[in-house]
Amino acid sequence: MEFHKTRRLPPYVFEEVNKLKAKARAAGADIIDLGMGNPDLPTPQHIVDKLTETVQDPRTHRYSASKGIKGLRKAQAGYYGRRFGVKLDPDTQVVATLGSKEGFANMAQAITAPGDVVLVPNPSYPIHAFGFLMAGGALRYVPAEPNAEFFHALERAVIHSVPKPIAVILCYPSNPTANVADLEFYRDVVAFAKKHEIFVLSDLAYSEIYFDGTPPPSVLQVPGAIDIAVEFTSLSKTFSMPGWRMGFAVGNERLINALARVKSYLDYGAFTPIQVAATAALNGPDECIEDVRQVYRKRRDVLVESFANAGFPVPSPKASMFAWAPIPEKFRDLGSVEFSKLLIEKADVAVAPGIGFGEYGDDYVRIALVENEQRIRQAARNIRRFLETADETLHNVIPMGACR
The missing domain is CATH 3.90.1150.10 (Aspartate Aminotransferase, domain 1)
Known part of the structure; x- marks a missing residue:
């Protein structure tokens, strides 16, 4: 069966x-x-050291905070301020997730009604599509490359999709294609999404793995993007912490609140010593x-x-x-x-x-x-x-x- x-x-x-x-x-x-x-x-030694130090305190063995301990959320907000010049409220615009994959899946559960249409790049990382499929949504594919054809596909989707799409997924630098997007592309996406009242969900898990000297931007750098956008990041690649399962969703307060509410029913957050070590990673040296x-x-x-x-x-x-x-x-x-x-x-x-x-x-x-x-x-x-x-x-x- x-x-x-x-x-x-x-x-x-x-x-x-x-x-x-x-x-x-x-x-x-x-x-x-x-x-x-x-x-x-x-994983860098100073992060491992912080984990082993913290785990010695039996108070950290208890249930943690589903949305992330406050110090960790403040550290992520600080990272966005330094790296992108984006100001975030750690209490209302940041949620710690069990990796960006879990964040995407639970965001889909939080915002998707049966039959809702979501615009997903093809090819793209599987959770971008199947998180919404499992939540009862319907998929409409758009090109993975950030070019003119991407916007033509968005226009066709808005015209021909019934009901109208609720969200568009972005992933740059892309998994799997390694495509990169610039800030001008994000400006155009945000303008389109605002015009048609569509949410933007951006996967920025590879923000620190770049090779040409130009750091990939965040969609939240676009003025007004926070009105309709949430971005997902991860420590897995940046700090070689894949098994630690630590990521974040940041951005629009309404969407973040919906994600936090769903998560409050599903988990108690990552093990507290992992969250403390992740805080040390974000607040620590960049070398x-x-x-x-x-x-x-x-x-x-x-x-x-x-x-x-x-x-x-x-x-x-x-x-x-x-x-x-x-x-x-x-x-x-x-x-x-x-x-x-x-x-x-x-x-x-x-x-x-x-x-x-x-x-x-x-x-x-x-x-x-x-x-x-x-x-x-x-x-x-x-x-x-x-x-x-x-x-x-x-x-x-x-x-x-x-x-x-």
Whole structure:
């Protein structure tokens, strides 16, 4: 028997690749895993030290605050003031979340009525779409690139959607495409959203992972954006804290209040010592952020150079910890799942199939910068050997007359 909400969710396309990866490892294969965006760098020591110090106090072992302890919310407001010049009230415009993913999912529960239409980029991180689908909403897709076609799609959506869309999702730097947006783009989005009374929900989880010297802006930097916008951030990548599950939603007071109200029924917030350590991260030195950025930049450069030399050109991402790579032409008809499986079987390299991020991602794979430079070069050598036997591989994989 299937349940209504799970019936609305498609099969998890990463599972097929994950099973093959696990099977190969069980057989002794040394799989270089560039699939899941799971940071491999250690959390900075001063943050770990604060956690271990705080956890010694048994008073911190009790229930915490669902919306986040006050010091943590003040620290996040302080970060927005320093980084973006945006003033936030920590009591009414900041909520701590269990990562940005949980924040998105519970915001969807808070604001979505059955049948409400939400505008979602395609391809995009799965929770951007399926959080609203699980909440009973309907999806209308828009392009992932921040260009003129994005706004044409918004115009068509407002004209042709019944009921009118309630929100538009943004994600820049993007997961998975690594697209970046500038402040002028955000100004145009905010103007459009205000004109049509649509909320803006922005995912800024990769705000500190950028490579060209230009820090990605916040949509809340646009004057008046706070009237209709909420932004989600995370400490997972900035401070290499993925397992700590610490993120934030900030912005419009009405939306933040709705999220906080839903969360008050669902959780008591993160473990207090984690929140105290997260406060130390936000209030602490910035050198560790730059160190993380430099590691990803070097890995990005090694990936682009070594994969190009292997015959698998990868566009150089300007930001995020991902590269969005077109599948080589002779393999494109296989689709991203079958190509990803081939890389595991023939090259001992795991990547994420693009279709897992939306149907318009099926000609791509996402490559995560979560292995060191030596391992990335090894992955390139493995792929080069695989591509040198590509004609034979294709002959064995694709039956005559097959098509996707």
